[in-house]
Amino acid sequence: xxxxxxxxxxxxxxxxxxxxxxxxxxxxxxxxxxxxxxxxxxxxxxxxxxxxxxxxxxxxxxxxxxxxxxxxxxxxxxxxxxxxxxxxxxxxxxxxxxxxxxxxxxxxxxxxxxxxxxxxxxxxxxxxxxxxxxxxxxxxxxxxxxxxxxxxxxxxxxxxxxxxxxxxxxxxxxxxxxxxxxxxxxxxxxxxxxxxxxxxxxxxxxxxxxxxxxxxxxxxxxxxxxxxxxxxx
Numbered sequence: 313x314x315x316x317x318x319x320x321x322x323x324x325x326x327x328x329x330x331x332x333x334x335x336x337x338x339x340x341x342x343x344x345x346x347x348x349x350x351x352x353x354x355x356x357x358x359x360x361x362x363x364x365x366x367x368x369x370x371x372x373x374x375x376x377x378x379x380x381x382x383x384x385x386x387x388x389x390x391x392x393x394x395x396x397x398x399x400x401x402x403x404x405x406x407x408x409x410x411x412x413x414x415x416x417x418x419x420x421x422x423x424x425x426x427x428x429x430x431x432x433x434x435x436x437x438x439x440x441x442x443x444x445x446x447x448x449x450x451x452x453x454x455x456x457x458x459x460x461x462x463x464x465x466x467x468x469x470x471x472x473x474x475x476x477x478x479x480x481x482x483x484x485x486x487x488x489x490x491x492x493x494x495x496x497x498x499x500x501x502x503x504x505x506x507x508x509x510x511x512x513x514x515x516x517x518x519x520x521x522x523x524x525x526x527x528x529x530x531x532x533x534x535x536x537x538x539x540x541x542x543x544x545x
Contacts, residue, residue, distance in 0.1 A: 316412035317355040318400045319345050321420040322387050323364030328532055332420045333370050337539055343374040344423035350375050351427040361400035363387035378404050394506055415497045421526040422493040433494045433516040442512040443501035448488035449523040456484035488515055491523035
């Protein structure tokens with residue numbers, strides 16, 4: 313299979329300043345995703361998309377083969393991610409003359425994944441022949457048991473109801489928290505749908521200890537703690 317890995321990393325993060333290149337145990341954060349992509353052995357090409365020249369420079373030093381400068385309109389706080397991935401794929405295909413069959417996007421803020429998680433998600437897509445695969449972990453809360461939503465008056469109720477209510481969380485339908493770690497698409501699906509949810513979307517389950525997406529200083533501290541526990545100092 314002709315596979316492309318993209319890593320989309322904007323500059324100017326607000327929750328954690330410069331988080332995509334912030335040093336984590338001696339390496340810039342984005343380096344972990346690049347190393348995992350290389351270690352997986354799956355990809356003909358690995359590309360990084362960013363509006364930041366500094367991020368692109370660091371990505372090149374850590375193994376990215378193509379450095380794609382993202383247009384400003386695809387790098388705002390309001391910009392969706394799929395158009396940025398499409399732009400990156402289109403630019404890489406233009407530069408290489410290749411058309412890729414499997415597209416994988418790794419979130420730079422999910423450094424706890426293993427290469428085996430990437431391999432597992434890609435294998436799931438390619439063996440089942442589905443449109444796309446997302447990753448997630450077993451949910452701590454169930455919308456059928458202990459996840460509530462509030463109406464305009466602040467009154468709360470279960471987010472989802474079953475015909476026969478469950479009395480234990482584990483008796484409800486299986487639910488997952490998306491962990492924003494690995495996204496896999498067939499190329500045609502990526503360019504046809506603006507959603508990560510399609511009629512045949514599958515989920516590759518990852519353990520909780522590999523599922524933290526860094527979005528705050530507390531997340532960063534959790535990740536650093538877990539990496540030290542792994543012996544990554």
